[in-house]
Amino acid sequence: MAPSIKDVAERAGVSVGTVSNVLNRPDKVSLATREAVLAVIAELGFVRNSQAAQLRAGASRSLGLIVLDLANPFFHDIARGIEDVATELGYALVLCNSDEQAAREERYLRLLEEQRVRGMLITPVEVGSERLDALRRRGTPTVLVDRHDPRIDCCSVAVDDVAGGELAGAHLMASGHRRITYVTGPLALRQCKDRLTGLRRAVADGGADPDEVVDVVEVPALKARIAYEAVRQLFDDGVEPGAVFCANDLLALGVLRAAISTGRRVPDDIALLGYDDIEFAADAAVPLSSIRQPTLHIGRTAAQLLVEECDHPRSHAHQQIMFRPELVVREST
């Protein structure tokens, strides 16, 4: 089949040990031999079998990443940051998409553990997964991404959603709004709830009563269409929200569509603020103001923490890192 190091050795008239040395510590081999071996490698089209190498070495040079949804620009950018750092530091990244299904997550966890990844980055479908815990106990360094789990002791990188909500609230208050509609996905999601908490806190800090200022419209999914329909319904009911803060940009896009399709002007009739600052936000019919999360940075940091733990397991100390989001003002507010 594919030529092995042994075939190369035979053809070049040297021992397998020497071929291995050419590959891994060329300075230990005389120039003449090295060149002869390299010539044979090229001639035979030899490609190292990394499974065998890693089996012998006892540890691979790859990291596993399991995200909830690669189609989501938020996770996509995080993955990108992780990949960049992993590559820089000489690790390969195996990218997996759990699609928010525990069964898929479970399958990937097993797969990655069987492949003996050196470390794992994961946004778990639900915190406290048994399999994940087992993986950690068996000694695979693990970093939680966009999640914290106070019960388990490991590194994590997340974003302060309460602070994001505060940023939003402060911005809308500063623009003079005294009635703010919060369009959100299920409040059972921590992110959605935290952003509301922040929003109310900012309103209170502005000297107003959150209960009077903030109206909540909870929709069952973080999708543009759903928000569009919910807001159309609002309009039909005669409600005219002067300022809308959305739990993510997709919802905001839906609200924008509802406004534009009914002849309302943004930001004149309705101020609109999103969350996440996805790529489409800037290119929407009215460029959206949004709360930006430092996605690339999150990814980079997570990868750095993980590699640090992989490379220096003894001296490593777990860290829980919390990033602060940032307000991006465009034309919708």
Add this chain to the structure above:
Amino acid sequence: MAPSIKDVAERAGVSVGTVSNVLNRPDKVSLATREAVLAVIAELGFVRNSQAAQLRAGASRSLGLIVLDLANPFFHDIARGIEDVATELGYALVLCNSDEQAAREERYLRLLEEQRVRGMLITPVEVGSERLDALRRRGTPTVLVDRHDPRIDCCSVAVDDVAGGELAGAHLMASGHRRITYVTGPLALRQCKDRLTGLRRAVADGGADPDEVVDVVEVPALKARIAYEAVRQLFDDGVEPGAVFCANDLLALGVLRAAISTGRRVPDDIALLGYDDIEFAADAAVPLSSIRQPTLHIGRTAAQLLVEECDHPRSHAHQQIMFRPELVVREST
């Protein structure tokens, strides 16, 4: 370190062969032994080392996929289709993102070959890559995705872009437009060129002169912002395109923004037709008509072809499959 099959065997008081049998052909082992072994496996937290298994087996159960840009919904959906089929058929998928950089593609090709993937799915940065060719010659089954290369003999799955352009042209002609602006990325890209070819053909088929009907606006990148600026410029120059066909939805989103921000009505003042039917198309301020490519189906088919070749290399015959796109009419035309 991690317990091996040998540790399990010792603890259970059986031979390693028996443990392996419990894992791989449980019917060959008596109930009592099987249960005893499984109990020890659970107790020790044994996880099979698939590197060793695959080394011994001489072939892995994983496929490699290298796409140009995972952030692009088109590729994302294709990847999804591939992943689904791979999983169904018992293969794992290793997902890589070349980001349209030849160097990254090259690196991933090497990585995947070293990992001995069983087969490869790829949208090459440029057709005729040396390394890819070498990989094929060395015997790794390969399927081209969204590309054809007449010079090399392998399976491929693509979409007929000329047909897509025709669909667009016919639709706009049928709506009574006798002046069509084609907003496109670099015509050096085959897709952009083919879609134009199709558009002109449809115009000719409709009994009109393509040179009179079709205006081309070529912009340097397939990005919303660029299209927005180009169309604003058009407006400033006093040009009023009655119908715009865009080489992809991102461009169309940019055109839509230009129209809305200048008070023009879609579709009344400008009919607008996109390409790809990305998720955002349906939720744009004015839901976009678009040409849909059967992305999931492309992915599924590509994976099926590849697995077929992997599983039956002797009887396999290469196929070049071409899908036809489909017109989706919404509110923008």
Add this chain to the structure above:
DNA sequence: CGAGGTGGCTGAAACGATTCACGCCCCGAG
């Protein structure tokens, strides 16, 4: 009672790369 079968299990070989203790050769110093 013996031959033949069969179910259940054993143990060693093999996969391909890495590593390391050890040999060989040659040169220079004493």
Add this chain to the structure above:
DNA sequence: CTCGGGGCGTGAATCGTTTCAGCCACCTCG
């Protein structure tokens, strides 16, 4: 001339799993 040492190479052991020839005990049937 001898001894020591450095530079190059060698080849066997090793990683964890799978596979397969073969062994044992027991059963069945003539």
